Structures are given as C-alpha cells and as structure tokens.
Amino acid sequence: MQIINTEKAPAAIGPYSQAYMTGNLVICSGQLPVCPQTGEMPADIKAQAEQSCLNVKAILEAAGSDLEHVVKTTCFLADMADFAAFNEVYARYFTSKPVRSCIAVKAIPKAALCEIEAIAEVK
Numbered sequence: 001m002q003i004i005n006t007e008k009a010p011a012a013i014g015p016y017s018q019a020y021m022t023g024n025l026v027i028c029s030g031q032l033p034v035c036p037q038t039g040e041m042p043a044d045i046k047a048q049a050e051q052s053c054l055n056v057k058a059i060l061e062a063a064g065s066d067l068e069h070v071v072k073t074t075c076f077l078a079d080m081a082d083f084a085a086f087n088e089v090y091a092r093y094f095t096s097k098p099v100r101s102c103i104a105v106k107a108i109p110k111a112a113l114c115e116i117e118a119i120a121e122v123k
Helices: 045-064 080-093
Strands: 001-004 019-022 025-031 070-076 098-103 114-120
Touching: 019 045, 025 045, 045 070, 045 080, 045 114, 070 080, 080 098, 080 114
Parallel strands: 070 098
Antiparallel strands: 001 019, 019 025, 025 114, 070 114
C-alpha cells in the first residue's frame, strides 16, 4: 500500500490520509470543498461541489489516475434540497457515470454543504 498526498488538495484535518493506493486502485478520503491554496470554502452548494470535485481530481492525478477511471463515489450532502444543484456540477466532472451513493447527513466537518469520496482504477 502507498499513501497518496498532494499539496493540490487540502491537507487532512484529522488522523487520516488523502488517499491510499493498493493494487490497481486508489481510494480517496472524503474531500471537503476547501480550497487548498487559501483554506477557505465557497458559500453556495454549486461552488462547494465544484471545489470538492477539483480536490478529488487533484488526488487522483497525484496517484496516476483521473476522473474517467473512477468506479465508485460516495457523496454526502448536508441538505437533500441541494441534490439537483449538486448533480448539475457533479455530472460535468464524473462523465463516465461511476457507481454512486448520495446521502444526506446531519452534519459535515467544517459545516460544509457537501463531501465526495472516490475509488478509482490506476491507469
């Protein structure tokens, strides 16, 4: 197993890694919509979804993969009323339509509106 870490995605906020590569898979921890350069989060769901997607993308690229090789995502929403807006952004990034679970949760760290985790095949 190999730990994957990149400065192009936000650092872990707890005792975990951004991702692990094992065999031909890279497994990404949930990515909050935190801008890695500023540490800030956008205010609205579309901008947050975009930043979470960019963070997943950066980690996958650091592992030698990309969004086209994602086989599974799990998406967490703070409010299911944001589902349509979240999907609008998500669909632009995950064009291969990986298997997905999307659930509403009571709270997401840092009061984020969304979080995305992914499993991808290494190219």
